[in-house]
Amino acid sequence: MHMKYISICAILFLTISIGCVTETHDKNEYSVNVTGLYEGTITLSQLKSMNSETFDAILVKSTGTEISGNYTGVRLIDILNELDITPDYISFLAKDDYMITLTKEEYYNGYLCYAEEGIQLTQETGGPIKLVIPDQPGKFWINWLKEIKLLDYSNALVVTGSTQVNIVLAPEDLARFQMKTIEAEFRGEMGTYTGVPLGAILDRARFLDDAESVEFVAADGYSIELTLEEAYSNEDIFISEDFRLIMSGYSSDFWVNDLRRIEVK
Amino acid sequence: MKSLKIYIFFIFLALIIATPGCSNQNNIDWTFYVIQGGSIDIYEFEDLYSMENSSIKEIWIDTEIRESLWEGPLVSKFGESRIVNYISEDFYLVSIPYREKVIACYKKNGSLLTEEDGGPLKIVSDPLYDCKCNWLKKLKIIEFIDVSKSLSIYGNVTSVIYLSGRDLNVFYSIQDVLDNTYNHATISQILSKPLPRESAETLILSYRDNREAIYKISDISDELVFYEDGEFNIPSLGIKGVTSIKVE
Numbered sequence: 316m317h318m319k320y321i322s323i324c325a326i327l328f329l330t331i332s333i334g335c336v337t338e339t340h341d342k343n344e345y346s347v348n349v350t351g352l353y354e355g356t357i358t359l360s361q362l363k364s365m366n367s368e369t370f371d372a373i374l375v376k377s378t379g380t381e382i383s384g385n386y387t388g389v390r391l392i393d394i395l396n397e398l399d400i401t402p403d404y405i406s407f408l409a410k411d412d413y414m415i416t417l418t419k420e421e422y423y424n425g426y427l428c429y430a431e432e433g434i435q436l437t438q439e440t441g442g443p444i445k446l447v448i449p450d451q452p453g454k455f456w457i458n459w460l461k462e463i464k465l466l467d468y469s470n471a472l473v474v475t476g477s478t479q480v481n482i483v484l485a486p487e488d489l490a491r492f493q494m495k496t497i498e499a500e501f502r503g504e505m506g507t508y509t510g511v512p513l514g515a516i517l518d519r520a521r522f523l524d525d526a527e528s529v530e531f532v533a534a535d536g537y538s539i540e541l542t543l544e545e546a547y548s549n550e551d552i553f554i555s556e557d558f559r560l561i562m563s564g565y566s567s568d569f570w571v572n573d574l575r576r577i578e579v580k
Numbered sequence: 581m582k583s584l585k586i587y588i589f590f591i592f593l594a595l596i597i598a599t600p601g602c603s604n605q606n607n608i609d610w611t612f613y614v615i616q617g618g619s620i621d622i623y624e625f626e627d628l629y630s631m632e633n634s635s636i637k638e639i640w641i642d643t644e645i646r647e648s649l650w651e652g653p654l655v656s657k658f659g660e661s662r663i664v665n666y667i668s669e670d671f672y673l674v675s676i677p678y679r680e681k682v683i684a685c686y687k688k689n690g691s692l693l694t695e696e697d698g699g700p701l702k703i704v705s706d707p708l709y710d711c712k713c714n715w716l717k718k719l720k721i722i723e724f725i726d727v728s729k730s731l732s733i734y735g736n737v738t739s740v741i742y743l744s745g746r747d748l749n750v751f752y753s754i755q756d757v758l759d760n761t762y763n764h765a766t767i768s769q770i771l772s773k774p775l776p777r778e779s780a781e782t783l784i785l786s787y788r789d790n791r792e793a794i795y796k797i798s799d800i801s802d803e804l805v806f807y808e809d810g811e812f813n814i815p816s817l818g819i820k821g822v823t824s825i826k827v828e
Contacts, residue, residue, distance in 0.1 A: 375738070375775075375778075376713070377711070377713035377738050377739055377775065378672060378713075379772070379775055410639075410641060410645065411638075411639040411640060411641055411645075411707075412639055412707055412708065413707070413711065413712075414708075415711070438641060438642070438643060439642055439643055450777075450778055450779060451777065452738040452775070452777055453738075454710075454711040454713055454738060454739075458641075459641055479732065479734035479735070479740050479824075480734070480740060490708075491708035491709070492708075493679070493681065512679075514679065515677075515679045518662065518677035518678070518679050518680075519677060519680075519709075521677070521732070521734065521740055523786075523824065524728075524786070524823045524824065525786070525790055
């Protein structure tokens with residue numbers, strides 16, 4: 316009778332122990348967070364269990380220097396297909412805070428790599444997971460990949476049109492600019508507003524010489540338009556972290572909520 | 581009397597030891613130039629010591645995640661324009677919007693920059709802005725450019741750049757940039773700065789009166805671009821007043 320109890324207790328103990336070990340192992344395993352249009356993670360072992368390819372690619376640095384390498388990884392587009400999402404834009408974030416946002420055309424040939432020259436990537440070699448895009452410049456290859464943010468017009472603010480660079484921002488990305496706080500009046504009441512000056516965003520987008528105006532479009536289609544000169548030079552026009560266009564000194568009609576597109580024309 | 585001699589000896593010794601240390605910090609032979617409009621201001625390395633410093637924190641990774649603190653005066657202390665160009669001793673050129681936090685950096689973690697750091701003077705931009713490819717080493721020229729008179733190259737390139745007429749000299753020497761010796765460069769020389777991506781094939785030239793002309797890169801890479809009377813012209817193609825080149 317005692318032996319039965321001892322056996323049951325031992326089995327229970329073993330079961331719980333194995334469960335605990337497995338759970339601890341899962342928590343410690345390196346993973347890349349997927350956010351935005353899909354919420355989840357891709358663990359290193361999941362990545363290794365998928366159909367991988369080994370390929371040669373040349374890293375082209377901004378100085379023009381070329382570095383050849385042999386990589387093993389999984390095509391990003393295959394991972395996205397499994398999630399049934401091919402977003403217009405993806406922001407890739409690294410552990411050192413580096414971030415780059417790519418269009419579908421730019422990220423399409425990318426791989427999430429876990430080995431280089433047949434050797435598993437370590438932190439020292441840019442791993443455990445590294446983004447490699449053979450047909451794109453080195454600045455688009457991301458070491459120490461920690462997050463993939465899937466974006467489109469439904470969850471991001473896109474600055475486009477007569478610009479040299481398209482800017483795509485999730486709300487938290489506004490913190491990557493110098494923020495500003497001002498007191499402003501909205502519908503007769505003074506309030507404190509914090510955000511990014513529009514001029515700073517337009518500077519990153521680098522508007523073209525022939526640009527004349529800027530249209531601000533909300534998620535519900537509501538829009539207003541300003542001349543480029545007015546929009547660029549007024550330091551008190553800015554965008555708050557909840558994607559609200561703060562138009563200090565203007566009537567409430569100019570304050571656009573849920574801003575989704577800034578179109579330079 | 582003997583003890584006084586010993587004191588004097590030690591003070592003398594201390595001075596000898598301290599002097600090279602001080603002069604080591606003050607006598608770095610590095611001249612750099614700030615260009616705005618037609619004027620060129622000349623700075624010596626020691627001028628940096630009297631300027632107010634700002635700092636930028638960098639996270640970097642090897643076996644561990646580490647931090648470095650880069651220090652130097654904000655570039656905005658030297659001048660103002662929408663876009664600022666930076667040119668290194670070896671003619672690397674980057675264009676960064678003026679509003680971005682950029683420092684003319686000469687210290688890392690409290691010590692002067694080593695050659696390996698990119699010293700004695702380098703550009704450090706906010707890590708949240710673009711990539712560290714903007715961290716130009718061995719800085720020689722800070723140029724506040726007049727965007728309305730510049731030529732921008734963008735599109736299917738590694739980095740968007742703006743060139744002033746003076747910057748056409750960056751293909752020759754730093755002294756030529758300062759003296760504004762040359763007023764021309766070939767299209768292939770110009771494209772070597774923004775570095776077109778592998779898939780780039782075509783150039784769309786935007787020029788005077790909002791007109792456009794489209795060419796294959798290989799067809800016009802040897803053509804000369806001249807800067808004359810405040811405009812970029814390509815006489816061999818009959819094109820005047822080029823404002824931008826879009827690479828596709």
